[in-house]
Amino acid sequence: MLTKMNKKTKRSIFCWLALSPIICVIVFPFAVMFFTSVKPRQEVFSFPPTWLPSQFVWQNYIDMWQATKFSDALINSLYVSFSATFITLLVAIPAAYALARYHFAAKSSYRLFLLITQMLSPIVLVIGLFRLIVWLGLIDSVNSLVLIYAGFNIAFAIWMLQNYFHTIPKDLEESAWMEGASFLQGLTKVFLPMAIPAIAVTAMFTFINSWNEFVLALTVLRTEENYTLPIQVYSLVGGRYTIEWHHVMAAALVASLPAAILFSWLQKKLVTGLSSGAVK
């Protein structure tokens, strides 16, 4: 027993040692972000720089919140991400249901179409997207982002939902129909409740994607009150002569939190999801 324990302890020491360089590199920016955000302003620009501040200035967060008009950007980001997620789910759920439950002629070509759209990133189409938005009269409007984020998230959402839907037994809604429920009743009363975990996970991914998108927001949004969070934080850095780094780091930290929390919670589901193509 003792030798077995020793073996595992030895192995643990080896594993942690082997991982330590990469762990340092990963933790480093988080440490920079946190410690800079709580430094007094004059210590941010002192040479040589030190890790620890002489005192923790939590006031930086309050100052940042006002100086960067953080709440405006936060509201814009929430609006864009929630709306894009809602529209994506609205069109993706029926499509995923069709792909998971029926055999039809266009099925494989539709899946190929989805695969191609999934591979395209907004940057490659950015000029065409810009013209689409001009044509719609939506330049500088967050609604243009809602529409486009939804369009770009469809493929991923359908693919993910369809994998989940396969695992829900078909008999359930079929027996409901046999018992005289209408098509829609069978779906909303029997199928959808079973699919809620799947829909929730897909929703969170769509939300995170929209929350983090950069290129299109950078291109389309022109005035500060319409900025989403990534653009607001970037605007504190890009093209400025003096950069208030303690504010930037505080803003980056707060802006990253919602997606990061969602993400760490989802991560386990993702590991199983990517490997088996089905999560229960």
Next chain:
Amino acid sequence: MNRNLPLYLILPSLLLALFVISYPLYELINLSLSDVNRFGKVRGYIGLENFTYIFEDPLFIDAALRTVVWTVAVVGGTILFSIPIAVILNTEFHGRGIARTILMLPWAISLPMTAIVWRWSLNGEFGMLNASLMNVGLIDSPIVWLAQSATAFPVQIGLGILVSIPFTITIFLGGLSSIPLDLYEAAKMDGANAWQQFKRITYPLLRPFINMAIVLNVIYVFNSFPIIWVLTQGGPNNETDILVTYLYKQAFSFGHIGQASAVSIAMFTVLLIFTIFYARMVMKNEK
């Protein structure tokens, strides 16, 4: 049951995707074949002139070659680091759950935010990277990392690798968990050492997952914009430009809409080829 029901169910998603993706693509093809002024007004059809212009622009050629270096280096580095990390994370040891969570952290923060934090960390005078490297004695004097492409570009590649690792080890962990443990038991009985086990069992069985990770990462990295844009905007002197930053500057800084559209179409063609590879891989896996 209505025969057309599945078609009605997919129709809304098809329409939205077509609207958001096909219309811009159609516009891009048109623009790439037209003479366009800086305000986006089309002055007439000029055939392939925009394409000849970009293929004769040394900055485009440089950016294209640098994109190859960028993609190969980031994807190659990611795979090389991710395989041993995934193998370690797949063995049982104390605190493995914590280690897995830490390794996934870069994925939880968006690319522009990561790049902004690193831009500050890399600051020549006040950045913590120089301070830390000097503390441990790796360098004697501060390096102004982002001021010259000789240091900026490798740093960007390193950062590209760092942010690609979590996704890649996720794929590999899925692959490793599908390898039956009795294979290793049998190999041990036959006296195979750890390296032989890796070479004869782990690597061949992981191979399909490695292929998948290579193709997906190539597509992501080829398209990746925020790291380079936030750190250097392709500078200094366009020396860290890759195709996406070249494209963005042509379109939105210089107003060369026609030429930028030609770049888009060229990139779209390359992506389509990768996608065909990926599609064949997915279809094969499904069978």
